[in-house]
Amino acid sequence: MRTMHSRLLAAAVGAMSLSMLFACSVTGYGVEGGGAVGYAGSYEPYGYYEPYGYDYGGWGGSYWVGPRRGGEGAEHRDGRSEDRGERGGESGDRGGSRAFDHGGDRGHAPAYRPAPVGRSAPSIPSRPRER
Amino acid sequence: MMLTQCPWREGVLASFIVLGGMAIAGAADFELPALNSPASSEHHAGKMVWADLITPDLSTAEKFYGGVFGWTFKRIRAGSSDYSLAMFGGRPIGGVMQRTMPSAEPHQSAWLTFMACADVEATQRVAVEHGAKVLTDAKNYPQRGKQIVLSDPEGAVFAVLASSSGDSPDYLPVVGEWIWSSLHAQNAGNEAAFYQELFGFDVFEAPSADGAEHLILSSDNYARASANGHASESSRKHSHWLNFVRVENAAQTAAKVTAMGGHVLVRPRVDRHGGMLAVMSDPAGAPFGVMEWSESDIKAEPK
Numbered sequence: 449m450r451t452m453h454s455r456l457l458a459a460a461v462g463a464m465s466l467s468m469l470f471a472c473s474v475t476g477y478g479v480e481g482g483g484a485v486g487y488a489g490s491y492e493p494y495g496y497y498e499p500y501g502y503d504y505g506g507w508g509g510s511y512w513v514g515p516r517r518g519g520e521g522a523e524h525r526d527g528r529s530e531d532r533g534e535r536g537g538e539s540g541d542r543g544g545s546r547a548f549d550h551g552g553d554r555g556h557a558p559a560y561r562p563a564p565v566g567r568s569a570p571s572i573p574s575r576p577r578e579r
Numbered sequence: 580m581m582l583t584q585c586p587w588r589e590g591v592l593a594s595f596i597v598l599g600g601m602a603i604a605g606a607a608d609f610e611l612p613a614l615n616s617p618a619s620s621e622h623h624a625g626k627m628v629w630a631d632l633i634t635p636d637l638s639t640a641e642k643f644y645g646g647v648f649g650w651t652f653k654r655i656r657a658g659s660s661d662y663s664l665a666m667f668g669g670r671p672i673g674g675v676m677q678r679t680m681p682s683a684e685p686h687q688s689a690w691l692t693f694m695a696c697a698d699v700e701a702t703q704r705v706a707v708e709h710g711a712k713v714l715t716d717a718k719n720y721p722q723r724g725k726q727i728v729l730s731d732p733e734g735a736v737f738a739v740l741a742s743s744s745g746d747s748p749d750y751l752p753v754v755g756e757w758i759w760s761s762l763h764a765q766n767a768g769n770e771a772a773f774y775q776e777l778f779g780f781d782v783f784e785a786p787s788a789d790g791a792e793h794l795i796l797s798s799d800n801y802a803r804a805s806a807n808g809h810a811s812e813s814s815r816k817h818s819h820w821l822n823f824v825r826v827e828n829a830a831q832t833a834a835k836v837t838a839m840g841g842h843v844l845v846r847p848r849v850d851r852h853g854g855m856l857a858v859m860s861d862p863a864g865a866p867f868g869v870m871e872w873s874e875s876d877i878k879a880e881p882k
Contacts, residue, residue: 570801
């Protein structure tokens with residue numbers, strides 16, 4: 449009887465020890481070292497939830513935010529021929545995306561370094577995913 | 580006293596075996612999957628490679644995005660939070676994290692955009708030098724890579740990720756996958772300059788007649804994102820990233836979104852590439868975009 453009691457006690461002590469060890473060893477999402485907050489909790493102090501605001505009004509007919517077609521993607525550095533089918537035959541600037549002229553038509557130099565004058569904006573990749 | 584003589588030994592051994600197994604299994608639950616399996620040797624700075632949704636109701640989000648885009652979900656223990664991997668075509672494409680909504684002031688759920696970088700510490704250093712704030716310290720996830728959450732000079736929140744398995748090759752996303760990201764800012768030019776410092780983007784002006792500044796950000800000769808001045812009549816003036824999922828038909832997707840408890844914020848409209856684009860929100864209010872992209876779109880490209 450005493451032996452059985454000792455075994456149960458040992459099992460309980462072992463379980464507690466391993467639980468503590470486990471709690472301190474998990475990394476990544478969760479608790480590290482028993483104290484520091486990991487990925488999940490670390491958003492909260494900064495209130496990642498954005499300020500409330502549904503309104504996307506004012507997207508008039510010319511408020512375009514997407515990519516364009518055409519451009520230099522067809523001349524991609526690795527020379528993938530499949531890209532040429534979609535973009536190579538275009539005149540290049542259907543949507544009017546061009547490198548901003550230094551000091552250009554806004555009357556002041558932009559904060560960014562414009563792509564070289566004469567280059568047109570590339571499009572997104574056109575190569576289908578390999579199965 | 581030697582262990583072999585101890586009457587406790589069987590109990591101790593049994594508990595170590597059982598709980599050791601539990602510890603190993605539990606630890607495995609915390610691991611994020613690699614972005615690419617098999618690993619890719621490619622690196623594409625500035626490419627949007629992941630998104631995490633922060634939402635107050637994980638189950639509702641899973642049902643919504645599963646119904647609208649056909650995504651499936653796999654739950655992962657995430658410490659005090661519940662986290663669910665969004666899968667599409669057998670690949671992980673994002674995550675959904677349940678967090679309690681702050682009650683002090685009105686907030687809304689949002690998607691967090693992850694952009695690829697080669698070196699998180701170097702990106703962090705450049706970002707801070709140019710006005711960014713660090714929201715979470717750099718953190719490493721063995722299979723996933725190292726990542727950090729930042730806010731740009733105007734406060735738009737984004738994350739950068741140096742993937743352990745490289746970056747996805749540049750393919751045309753299939754319907755149901757992320758296809759585009761747009762930044763909406765007070766000063767698109769200044770914001771473009773900031774991201775150019777981080778990722779070495781080429782920046783192209785994309786003029787339009789609406790009075791707002793529109794810029795295309797590219798790397799590796801592919802368009803990665805756009806930076807846009809806020810639309811004139813929008814009251815949503817805080818800067819933010821908006822991610823788009825490729826869809827077959829934006830109007831049909833809008834109907835589905837509405838039927839499933841979401842909202843249409845910008846009705847389907849023709850965008851620069853000639854296809855339809857729309858902005859919607861999920862039942863918790865997280866905005867996202869949808870975009871058509873097909874060979875036939877080009878016929879309807881706006882003048």
